[in-house]
Amino acid sequence: MTADDLHEFTLVVNGRPRELRVPARRLLSDALRHDLGLTGTHVGCEHGVCGCCTVLLDGEPVRSCLAFAVSVAGHEVTTVEGLAGPDGTLHPVQQAFAECHGLQCGFCTPGFVMAVCGLLADQPEPTEEQALEGISGNLCRCTGYQNILRAVHRAAELLAEQGDRP
Amino acid sequence: MKPPPFTYHAPTTVEEAVDVLAEVGEDGKVLAGGQSLIPLLNFRLAAPEHLVDVNGIGALDRIALDDDVVRVSAGVRHARLERHQAVYAACPLLRQALVHVAHPVVRNRGTVCGSIAHADPAGELTAVLVLLDGTVHLAAQRAGQLARRDVPGSDFFRGVFEADVGADELVEAVTFPRLPARAGSAFVEVARRHGDYAVCGAGATVQLDERGRIAAARLAFISVGPVPVAVDLTELLAGAAPARVRLEAVAEQARAAVRPGSDLHASAEYRRHLAGVLAARALQEAVADARDRRDRRREP
Numbered sequence: 384m385t386a387d388d389l390h391e392f393t394l395v396v397n398g399r400p401r402e403l404r405v406p407a408r409r410l411l412s413d414a415l416r417h418d419l420g421l422t423g424t425h426v427g428c429e430h431g432v433c434g435c436c437t438v439l440l441d442g443e444p445v446r447s448c449l450a451f452a453v454s455v456a457g458h459e460v461t462t463v464e465g466l467a468g469p470d471g472t473l474h475p476v477q478q479a480f481a482e483c484h485g486l487q488c489g490f491c492t493p494g495f496v497m498a499v500c501g502l503l504a505d506q507p508e509p510t511e512e513q514a515l516e517g518i519s520g521n522l523c524r525c526t527g528y529q530n531i532l533r534a535v536h537r538a539a540e541l542l543a544e545q546g547d548r549p
Numbered sequence: 550m551k552p553p554p555f556t557y558h559a560p561t562t563v564e565e566a567v568d569v570l571a572e573v574g575e576d577g578k579v580l581a582g583g584q585s586l587i588p589l590l591n592f593r594l595a596a597p598e599h600l601v602d603v604n605g606i607g608a609l610d611r612i613a614l615d616d617d618v619v620r621v622s623a624g625v626r627h628a629r630l631e632r633h634q635a636v637y638a639a640c641p642l643l644r645q646a647l648v649h650v651a652h653p654v655v656r657n658r659g660t661v662c663g664s665i666a667h668a669d670p671a672g673e674l675t676a677v678l679v680l681l682d683g684t685v686h687l688a689a690q691r692a693g694q695l696a697r698r699d700v701p702g703s704d705f706f707r708g709v710f711e712a713d714v715g716a717d718e719l720v721e722a723v724t725f726p727r728l729p730a731r732a733g734s735a736f737v738e739v740a741r742r743h744g745d746y747a748v749c750g751a752g753a754t755v756q757l758d759e760r761g762r763i764a765a766a767r768l769a770f771i772s773v774g775p776v777p778v779a780v781d782l783t784e785l786l787a788g789a790a791p792a793r794v795r796l797e798a799v800a801e802q803a804r805a806a807v808r809p810g811s812d813l814h815a816s817a818e819y820r821r822h823l824a825g826v827l828a829a830r831a832l833q834e835a836v837a838d839a840r841d842r843r844d845r846r847r848e849p
Contacts, residue, residue, distance in 0.1 A: 386554035386598070407557030407600070410587075429550065430588040431655060443628070443657045449587045450658065453557060454580065454602050498654055519743050520652025 392456035396421065397465030407453050412436040414452035415462060423463040423493050427522070434521030437494040437501075438462050444501030463493035466500070475541035476500050476534075485534035487525035495521050499535055508539055552590035558601045563688055563721060564695050566603055570717045571690040573599040579719055580604070581623055584651065584659035585667045603719065611722075614639055618683075618724040627656035627664070639727045641838065642681060642734035642752060646673040649736060652744040665705070666720040668712040671746040671772045673736065678702035679777040680734075680752045680769035681725050687714060688721040697721070706776035730846075731757045731764075733839025735831045738771070739823055741814060747772045748815045749823035751803070753831035755791075757839050763789050766835070768828055773807035773820050780806045782832070791836040799832055800825030 391404045394414070401419055403409075412429075415421045415438070427433035429448045436447040439461035447460075466474035473481065476499050486492040495518060502509060502517030509517060514535040523531060558573075560566040570577055578597035580586060581604065589595040603609060609624035612633060619640045621630060630636055631647040650656055650664065650673050664674040665685065678685070683702040688695060700713050702723075707713060714720060728734060738750030749772050756765040766782040780803055786794060809820035 384556050384558075386556050388556070390557065406554065408552045408554050408590075410552070410591075413551070429591050431584060431651075434652075434654065437654055440658070444654045445658045446584075446654060448591070449584055449655075451552075451557075451580075451583070451587075451602075453559075454583070454604055501654070501657075516743075517653060520654045 390453045390456075392453060394452065394455065394457070395459040397461055398459075403452060405452055407451060409452045410448050411438070411450040411452045411455060411460070412447035415447060415460070418452075421462050421464050425490055425493055427490070427494075432522070433491070433494070434498060435491050435494040437497040437521065439497055439501060442501075442504060444498045461497070461500075463496055466496065474500075475545060476503070476538040479534040479538035479541055480531070483530050483534040483537050485526065485531045491521060491523045495523065495531060499538055502535065503539055503542060507542065509535060550591055550593060552587065553593060553596040555590075555597055556599045558599060559605050560601065560603070561605050561607070563606060563608060563719065564690075566601055566606060566719055567688050567690040567695060567717070569599070569601050570719060573601070575716045577601055577716065579666070581663040582626060582659035583663075584655050585663065585669065601719075609721070612636060616727075618726050619643070620722050620724045621661045622722045623660060623662040623720055625661050627659045627661060628653065630661055631656065640681070640725050641728060641842075642677055642736060642754065643725060645734060646677045646736040646752060649673050649738050649740075649747065649750065662720045662723055665723055666712060666714055668706050668708075668710050668776075669746075670709055670775055670777075671750075673738070673747070673750060673752075673771060675706060676750065676752045676769040676771045676777040677725065677736070678705065678723065679779050680754055680767055683723055683725040685712075685714070685720060686722040686724065687718045689715065689718040703779070709775045728754070728842075729756065731759070731839060731843060733757075733835045733837070733842055735834030735838055737827050737831045737834065739827065746814075749773055749809070749820050749827055751824065751827035751831040753828075753835040755832065755835040755839050757791075757836070757843070761790070761840075763787060763791060763794070763836075766832060768803060768831060770803070770807055770824055770827075773809040773824050778807050780828070791833075794832070796829040796832070799828050803828035 425435040427435035576598040609622040611622040613620040738747040758764040768780040770778040804825045809817040
């Protein structure tokens, strides 16, 4: 085995098994964007600080820039593309961000949305402090955070109304 | 940036992992959660030729409690240990410290053993290991056989990012002793922003006697020296009623013990000042924690 070897494996992305043939050093974020064409996952800092690349790994939010694709072979990954319904109906968390003006330029938004999905799966009715803690690892440089915090609570309401889980 | 090329190994047993580590020697590095290692690779600050990924070793995905200790194996993520109720009851300092480790999303992937093996001077869990005098369990291949050795937590850290773990060794597990009866603990820190590396952090354990007086008290600090700094307050405080503790004397002992450096985040003086402030705060919180636990035990 050498560093140039390509590794063949399957990732279950947004419910669909996807075959990959990539070098070991391919980050999960790059595998999603470059190899699978899912550019909804954004790459900001590439060292785990900005949170833009957050995806769900087996249902839990993680930094996709801090995982090698080969290392999560066989696991389930959910990206922002996996949230909306087949007819384009927004997921409650996306809906909440839209309603609360929780985004402006949108660069950080997929990461926030995925982090909030993870937060609400864990804490369906977060307190203000829990909501703040849940988004503390994501950076936004245009709206500020207050509308995003409102979106967290609005998303919790929408999910409760639908009796749904994020 | 992108990580440099490396040869990837994905063992499925501890035996296979230590065989690979023995083969690749100094050119190899263990990959667990990767929340510290992958940034180093992405920055090209490290370029190991081989990565030995232990995420596929099912046997390492284990938290075990017995009458004396909590044993955390190498695959256990911060978030899992943080949420574990029985672990919180047995060893509350773990959750008290874990909530300060980076952000929740990072804790979903980062591992407890990885944080300890990484030996970051700002790593909260390094102080927990030293404060509780836990044990690091190492595995390696010696003469074709799986060999294990244990290192006491108080001897494990050697310097900045340096610990008593050889290039061919795997931190297989770490054990933390249970908190005794009538004891309490706390972890406090100050960071520039929530989730950042601590400018200074302090853990405390306090043992009360039957009358509620202090029988023993210890502190451990992070970010004020190359390795965690332990301070035993027992001589100063033994026999004292918690309300009568002279917190200024506690702060003074803490300030005298630490050896902080200056960097762009904080001056050495400010860190020393914080060590005193956080010493008093951690001690008071640990006393309150000990009383809470005692009161809860009394409830039918």
